[in-house]
Amino acid sequence: LMVGFGLFMSSMHLGKPKRFYRGFNNWRHSPVCREGLGIAAFMGALGLHILFSLPENSLLQSLDTALLGGAMTEILSPSLMTNLANVFGWLAVPSALAGLYYMNRCYRIKARPFWNHWQVVTSFFGNMLSLGALVSGVVIVTTLTLMKADCSSAVMLSGLLMFIGVTAESVGLMAHSRAMNSATHEGAASHFVQCTTFGKTYYCRNVLQGLNLLLMMGLLVFSGDSLLALVGWSVAGLLLLVTSVVGRALFYVLVIPTTMPGAFFWKNKGFEQHARDIGLAEMPQVGVIPNAH
Incomplete structure (x- = not known):
């Protein structure tokens, strides 16, 4: 469904x-x-x-x-x-x-430099593993619990897949950050906005994702089939949902396209005035008429 x-x-x-x-x-x-x-x-x-x-x-x-x-x-x-x-x-x-x-x-298209990075692969396939394991784990563990059957193997397997998925996504995010920091295209501008305007959201997501990795690692190494372990995996699942929603929002909100001159400013007087205020209108390719005086 x-x-x-x-x-x-x-x-x-x-x-x-x-x-x-x-x-x-x-x-x-x-x-x-x-x-x-x-x-x-x-x-x-x-x-x-x-x-x-x-x-x-x-x-x-x-x-x-x-x-x-x-x-x-x-x-x-x-x-x-x-x-x-x-x-x-x-x-x-x-x-x-x-x-x-x-x-x-x-x-992965050149018209969207912020997206044109292999981090998209690690994000999508990482989400497939982590979120897929979370949904499957909830269904399987709930079913086994109602049947009064042992669910420890299902919990550990689901947890391992969640950990692999979040790890893959984290590696991609670190590589993406380094690439955008050294770039000179619109992707670098998107990353700058991500670290400034949306900085608190961006860094909060990163911290929560790092903490979740540590939590899952600890649960995989030290937890058994106790109720406390199940509570720990539930917390890990909630953190995964929060970071996934925030990460997907940042993914779509921040992209700046490379497009025909002026298209980003069409029918938006606020954007046009902002371009004049910061000097961007002095660039002919922007397509905004600068101040006459």
Whole structure:
């Protein structure tokens, strides 16, 4: 459901909703189209995996026995259904990776220097691991707890994936900061705004992310299957959600495009006056008429 909602919103924001299909009709050249194709293939394969896994579900088997006298099991070969479920499950994995890769390619363009860095890869794939592990872990651990089964392995595996994902994202952020500090394009301007106007938000996110890494490292090394460990992982999950939301907001808010002269200032008198006040209007490529006097 979450993936479907994301694909829907991605399609709708590209323009008029009735023209959404235009985002899917250039698979040969457009990474946006390939992203949509990958995600759609993932959703289809995952849906079929779930469908063919249903005959193995104990609740469904009980209903089949009680209501149909086991007729469904006789009609549908359990071994065939299991094999089909496995096939579509494995097909879903490369489809998801392909969709995520082309999602990254959508942002790696020269017209957006702030995004044109391999940090986008570590961010997207890191979020896939960390947030994916968080959501899966909540569902799996809750289910195992209700079944009164041991959930320690699920907690540790989910925690390890969260740690790997946050580590990958942190490495990318450090490299991105160094690259933007030494750059001379619009990406450097975006990073300057990030460190000044949004400095408190930026540094707070970095500190929280660093603390979360230390917390998860400690939980992986020292925690067992106690209630205290579960509380610790819950705190780590909340910190992950906060830093992810803030990081995604900074990612979109701060980008400055390289575009045609004056386009950044069109229909915005405040921007035009600001350009005059700071001397930016003296540059012809800005496209703003400087003060006559």
